[in-house]
Amino acid sequence: MPSQTVSADRSHAAFAAVGEVLLSRWGIITGFVLAHVWIVLDALSWSGEIFGDVSLYDWWARRGFMNGVWPVLDYDWVYPAGALIPIAAPAIGTTGFVAYAVMWSAGVIALNGLALWFLARTPPRGRLAAWWWLIFLVALGPIWLGRLDGVVAPLILISLLLAARRPAVATAIATLGAWIKIAPGAVVVALAATSRSLPRFVRDVVAPAAVVSALVVGLALAGGAGERAWSVFGQQEARTLQAESVAATWFSVARLWDPSIRIEYNDVIFTYEVQGSAAREVASLLDTVLPVAVVLLGLLAWAAARRRPELAHDVLLLSAAATLLALIVFNKVGSPQFVAWLGPPVAAALALAGPGARHVWSPPAVGVLGVAVLTQILYPVAYGPFLGGEPWMIVMPALRNLGLVVLLLGAVWRLVQIAVGHRPRLPRSPDVP
Template sequence: MTRVLSSWPALWVAFALVHGWIILQAWVFDGQILGDVNLYEWWVRNGMNAGSWPVFDYDWVYPLGALAPMWVPALFTESTHAYYWVWMGMVTAANACAVIVLGQARPRGRVAVWYWLAFLVALGPIWIGRLDGLLAPIILVALLVAAKRPALAMALATVGAWIKIAPGAVALALAATASSAKGFLRNVVLPGAAVCAVVIGVAFAGGAQDNVLDVFGEQGERQLQVEAVAATPFTVARLWDSSIQVEYDDVIYTYEVLGERADAVAQALDVALPIAAIGIALLMWWAARPRPDRVGDILLIGAAAELLALMVFNKVGSPQFIAWIGPPIAAAIALGTRSQGTRRTWFLPALGTVIVARLTMEIYPLQYPEFLGGWPLATSIGALRNALLVALLVGAIVRLVQVARSRMHTPKRVEGPHS
């Protein structure tokens, strides 16, 4: 049975069933899942028909690179219904490519495929109706190839970051674990700069030089989203405090917590997020310097920590963000050994991420009206999900500290994966 389950035919049957179910659920929930895809189409149709393009002609909530995947379906169809199908087909194809790379990883790539598919089923259809459905495969492949082809991993992470910021966490992790100044220049600076030069060159060619970095200003103006981890005290307090209000922002299409205290938390997170990201990167650097033999583990743990920090310290808490945390776990399962230490490091995070994904689906789309209305069960599910995200982040940081503290007890080796 184990041999059958680990065969490619079994994996592709499972892949087809999983994605068929997810696509079916996307149609069942319709606007809740595909509403953003409809917005993607509107942006590119407006550009193609009226000549008014995001970034080139006005500020946008996404980096310039996000236009590329939104534009592709519009090249093949003129109807919204067909645009949806092409979009979901494109995301499915990207994930199929990631599964091929994942399944070929040694020593346990095919076991990791089963985890990855289980994670996506638990998360439900939200990821296929968002840009994050494309980001997750990019993050996964970047982490899988990082040990042998760090320059390619950096290029992929940078491409992903120009679509949406999250893969930048992987780029930061790659930079922190570069084994030498020469490796840092060759495998981090040059591929990252090459991708950025292409994107910025396109921006200048199209006259978007004044708007290409405005995405950061757009994010800074956002308030505390109701699903965000830091909004948990407010959502829980709504059970007994009717003065705490949630309002729909019809400009950026999210529900936000109102009030001076919520605004203060949002402003604090603007500072806390970059501090946390830089702090984790420094911890990775400290752990990796004397332990080039452990750089692969440090990269995966650190990437998981960076991606979790992007959720825990983010004033935006969209459900599709959870798709970010599956890739480092899947890569760790694929590249890990059968040793007790590896199982101890990754078993609980793997279980925890699946639980987090399932709780997220319960919040959105299954019980979203109840969650917004402050119903006790939905509120409790949201609070538990957010508490688990914090626990996963703390666990990743603790593991990094353990690796860093063990550095004096292991002889230093000269060569590492990023040398």
């Protein structure tokens, strides 16, 4: 027995030493470097599948600088006007696609490094959350590196980490992110819903959001955009169900027994969509369902924050997670890279929540990692078999989409519990004043 005790003590000491190294500053820096080296090498191995959109960004930027013809300013675009900033920046001082792709990747990695720095410095569990974030990015695979979502995901994370202490700054960052790609607007909705008074709402949400929006729209209008400053919304209305979206799951699964269901390439917006009148009707319905869902979630968060004001910041994180999930579940687009939006609220919650709240965020943290892995298998690993209707790759995306729905229901259920007065074991985040 004494020898077994000594052996156990040594094992415990060894694990403690390893944990201390991993959670050290240099441990996290090493993890960041290794994770991003792996992701970059993986991205290069897939080449066109990952950097296909980047080549389009390069074409837009080069055409703008060389011919003076810019998206939004001169023609309708599928992205908000603010997306011109990250898309144009890598083209400054570079020539050719390779140089653009290198600068694009470097910018995304640098922004993610900034987000990781904020995360690791967040008490009480920021360094543990930083490791979860790195694991999440590796699990999701390289898709986020070659998309605008790789820009907005770190902005979502930074804004959520600043929300408790600097809500006005958090709103400004999230609003800028929303003008690049709409998803960070979920943080603005959450901040608005959990504002403690009308003066704070005006000061911390309305004013910074209005200033950032005025700057972005003002610059677009000054550049000659006119009504095209809002063209992103019209562009989205013309789309039907993207093949891998949650709402397309039934149509995708039905391919197992119904050969008439077709998935075809849309060469205007460069994506695969489900064809047919039923799919178009569902897509049209989602145009209404999605904004209604966001409004209802905002109202639910407002009720929860009023019922339990001491949990306002926890409600904010739950609200952001639920809204981001709704933006995927009720979205007729549903691209794989959208899953990058889900990491920030979980990482922020793992950093800010005390040990007593582990039971609240640990299951969704595991669930989001599972969704990320299945998403990487869907794209880029086996997208061809999925489009080809191979049974195993019809089932796996369906399971992923089911996981997204379960995560949304779980977040909504937590908010409902708080809003109706149930007192779940959800202690106040220790950094909330």
